[in-house]
Amino acid sequence: MSSAEFCPVARLEKLLVATDRSAFSEAAVNEAINFAKKCSSSLYVFSVIEANPEYETIGADFFQKEEEEARRDLEAIKERARQQEVACEIILREGEEPYRLIVSEAAGKKVDMIIIGRHGRTGLLKLLMGKVAANVIGHAPCKVLVVPKTAKIGYRRILLATDGSEHSIEAASEAFGVVKRTGSSILVVSAAHSELELQEAKNNVAKIVEMSQKEGVQVEETLTPIGKPHEVIAETAGGRGVDLIVMGTYGKTGVKQFFMGSTTEKVIGSADCAVLVARRM
Numbered sequence: 001m002s003s004a005e006f007c008p009v010a011r012l013e014k015l016l017v018a019t020d021r022s023a024f025s026e027a028a029v030n031e032a033i034n035f036a037k038k039c040s041s042s043l044y045v046f047s048v049i050e051a052n053p054e055y056e057t058i059g060a061d062f063f064q065k066e067e068e069e070a071r072r073d074l075e076a077i078k079e080r081a082r083q084q085e086v087a088c089e090i091i092l093r094e095g096e097e098p099y100r101l102i103v104s105e106a107a108g109k110k111v112d113m114i115i116i117g118r119h120g121r122t123g124l125l126k127l128l129m130g131k132v133a134a135n136v137i138g139h140a141p142c143k144v145l146v147v148p149k150t151a152k153i154g155y156r157r158i159l160l161a162t163d164g165s166e167h168s169i170e171a172a173s174e175a176f177g178v179v180k181r182t183g184s185s186i187l188v189v190s191a192a193h194s195e196l197e198l199q200e201a202k203n204n205v206a207k208i209v210e211m212s213q214k215e216g217v218q219v220e221e222t223l224t225p226i227g228k229p230h231e232v233i234a235e236t237a238g239g240r241g242v243d244l245i246v247m248g249t250y251g252k253t254g255v256k257q258f259f260m261g262s263t264t265e266k267v268i269g270s271a272d273c274a275v276l277v278a279r280r281m
Helices: 021-038 060-083 097-110 131-139 164-180 197-214 229-239 262-270
Strands: 012-016 042-050 088-095 111-116 144-148 157-161 185-189 221-223 244-248 274-278
Touching: 012 021, 012 097, 012 131, 021 042, 021 111, 042 060, 042 097, 042 244, 060 088, 088 097, 097 197, 144 221, 157 164, 157 274, 164 185, 164 197, 164 244, 164 274, 185 197, 185 229, 185 244, 197 221, 229 244
Parallel strands: 012 042, 012 111, 042 088, 111 144, 157 185, 157 244, 185 221, 244 274
Antiparallel strands: 144 274
16 A cells, blocks of 8 residues: 555644744645645645734834745745645734644634644744644644654654553554554554563553554554653654654653653654644544
């Protein structure tokens, strides 16, 4: 089965790609257009001009110039989509908190997935790393796909990261769906912070393997290394040719809280491949 033949992810009627109109958003835009074409999805291309009090002193002409440049960039993306026979709507907003605008637009449009790039321009739209990333993922009403600058999803091999939480179970269901649609191989990893947690990590992957058997999905490899979760996930992905990591929105509390806050930023920030963050509905 070729990964290019079918929509890779279920229920993608509407997509929103958030761009800061820099090179760091290019891969995200490319993947958004690819998804929209494969899945016959409606595509919204969204960007923000961050509110700046200095506009009042600099003058309206400066703001107008920035707005015109932003619209030109968005129109260029719209034309790229049109060339791929993908119709899209471009949306430009002004505001102080980009993540709120992204989440609000996604909720208002009832989109099924938000796609964002990694690392944004300082002062314009800091799309990933830091609080904006965590807030988009934490508050989004849907799944979120994060695409690094040089990443391209080929669906050759998927890495499912689990901590045994309910949110990891949702991520597993999402990952199995991708495997069935694309013929990808799938690896499962659960990190143990120490030898004392090793058995729990083994139980976590065993639970996923049991699920996979019921779904008719063959797990290629399970891993339970000892180490910091974000390092384990990123190193495993890099060393085994993974081009998509699938994770849950939240993990367990305390030391097991893999998937939000600083650890999520580190996973997304250090992985060379795209990360799909599934949401438990």
